[in-house]
Structure formats: structure tokens, C-alpha cells
Amino acid sequence: MGRAPCCDKANVKKGPWSPEEDAKLKAYIEQYGTGGNWIALPQKIGLKRCGKSCRLRWLNYLRPNIKHGGFSEEEDNIICSLYISIGSRWSIIAAQLPGRTDNDIKNYWNTKLKKKLLGRRKQSNNIHRFSSSDQDPNDHQTTGSASDDNQFSPGLSNSALERLQLHMQLQGLQNPFSFYNNPALWPNPLQDKMIQSMQAASSNGNPNLLMQPLLPNSQPANEQSVDDFYAPKSFKDKELDGGISPSDGSVPFGTGDHLMVPKGNGNKGDVQAVSNFQGELEKFLNNKTAGYPLEEQMADQVLDCFKDTSGSKDSLIWWPTEFDAKSASSNSWDSTSALQSNGVFQDYELGYPM
DNA sequence: AAGTGCTGCAACCGCGTATGG
């Protein structure tokens, strides 16, 4: 049972767009807008293209003020820090980089930035703790498939692994668990949970566990104005999705400081994402690739903090996409501010030339 | 000069979600 095709594949042209097609699409949208229906658009214009293809072409190429290539260091920093915090949510990352498309950023990450950061670490012996085989875990020279990279770390997805590795690199840590030793690196809801447990421990006579001074930017999640990060779907469709107003010619970018993430969508996805990430962490930690008893204890504490008091999987604490992204862009998460203010990223660029 | 492999990018695919009837 396949999915019904979005258009008549037989009568639809595929492959690269010709200048004529570009001109037709651009002229029409600039004059009339998308009309809120991409599927019907190609028929109106007389293009033998799928509506989705038209949409993609407009969003990624024809839309005004699109920038291609030439990513600045600042943009590199933003992409890197957001990738660490929220993973491969390219559309959210793109929303923070005016003029950049999610596709562009995705390609840039996959072909350049990832290699720049993760590519050459043969000198580093840190990462060998991931591996129990003879496979060189540091060899990311090729752009091979995601599964290629996982031979040395079964159970941990490529994305999660990359994020861990980036954390390790960017923090200059000696082992993968050090990330969990420093709650200042965690998303704020996790910090809060940890703080609560530590404060509880402190009040029970174990003051050494009170680590609050490590968390200068800690802010209770419930004090965040979550609504600040949303925009109505209608607005999203009009502005973010490229449906410009033909009358004012306004540029469909300029989503401003707001992240255009539908509430329902974002929340569900994030719970799922965190659930997955937790699972991956658990598997990873259970591998016990090296003996760090204290750090494993810390890791257990961290994993406990993913769960609420009932401990049910359905009630995991979640890292809101909007929250993370906002945190990253406003320097309220330490890894981001460190990246942006201290030029850490620059060091890696020097260390690992393309 | 020819062959081969690699890289970067544009485009496609299919799934999950939103929306309107």
C-alpha cells in the first residue's frame, strides 16, 4: 500500500530547472503570490512541474534575498551551536540565519562544516573510548552514509554521536561523560531538574552536591515566555513559506527574532526526539566502553533527570525546540555563548583546515 | 589526455502534521 502521489508523475517534468521555468515561476509568484496552493500553481502557470517542486525551487533558489555559499564564521558558529543543541532541525536553524535556506544549511553542514569539526581527529586519542574494534573511529574523511560512522558506536545514532563528539571537542574534554559532569552545558529544564535533586540532596546533609554556582544562566523553564517563540500558522505560511505579498513586495524572509514553529507539531516532535535521544544515551552508557565509575554514576543521575517523578516514559522532560533555539540565539546556553564569544570555533578551524 | 574518484549542490521522496470540509 503505497502513498498516493502528490501529482501525476507521468506528466511532470523532473530534474534541473531551466531558466525559462524559473522566470515563469518567479514572475507569477512576484505578481500574484502563491495563492496558498502550491499544487495548483504549476497548472496556472503552465509548468509541467510538481507543486512541491515549484515550492522547493521558490524557497531554495528564486526567493528574494537568498544567499548562496560564503558562510561567515558567525554563521558557522550559529549552525554549529544550534546543531549541538537541537540536532538536524534545519528549518529552525535556517530561521536564525536570514537569507539562508534549510536545504543550504543542511548541505553546508553535511559537506563542509561537519567535516571541519569532526573530520580529522587522528591526533586525538579521546574518541578511541568509543571503539572496541580496530576501526579508526576518527576517520570521517569520506562523506559516507550515516551508518558508516556507527561501526564504532552501535546503538548511538549518527546525529547523537556527532553532537556528543562536538560537545567533547568544543569543551576540550577528556572523555565523553564530562558533558554530564557539567550541568551548565545542559538544556535548562534538565539543569533545573538536576538542581532540584542536588538541592534536595544538599538539604539532606550532602552540601557537596549543590552545584548551583556552576549555572550562571540557569533560569527555570517555567519562567520562559514560551509564546514568544511561536507565530500563528497563517503568519508562518505567509511569511516563512515564501508567500510574499505582491502589493508591498516584502521579502518573505525577515522572520525576525521569532522562531516559526507550530506549537502542536513542535511539542510532539520534541518529546519524541528527546525520547529517542534518551534511548540512545541509555544504550550508549550501557555499553560501558570504558570504566568511569564516578562518571557513570553521574550519567545515571542525568538519565534519571530525564524522567519525572513517576519515571514513566510518557512523561519525559522534554527540551522544547523553541526553548533551545532561543536559548542558543540569546546566549543563555553556555555552549553557545562560549562558541560565539570566545572564538572556540575558530580554533577548530585552524586545527582542522578544509 | 583519459579514466577514476570525490565533492558540492540541487532536487526528489516520503513521512508526519496541519487544516478545512
Place this chain on the structure above:
DNA sequence: ACCATACGCGGTTGCAGCACT
């Protein structure tokens, strides 16, 4: 509440151009 349709997104593929042998 349910269903059909359209949209948005992330993963993946295909290919042109470049580099290397």
C-alpha cells in the same frame, strides 16, 4: 470526530564539475 488534501521537513539521491592519478 473523521477524512482527504496540502504543506513542511529531513533524509537521500543524482549529477555536474573538479581533483587526482
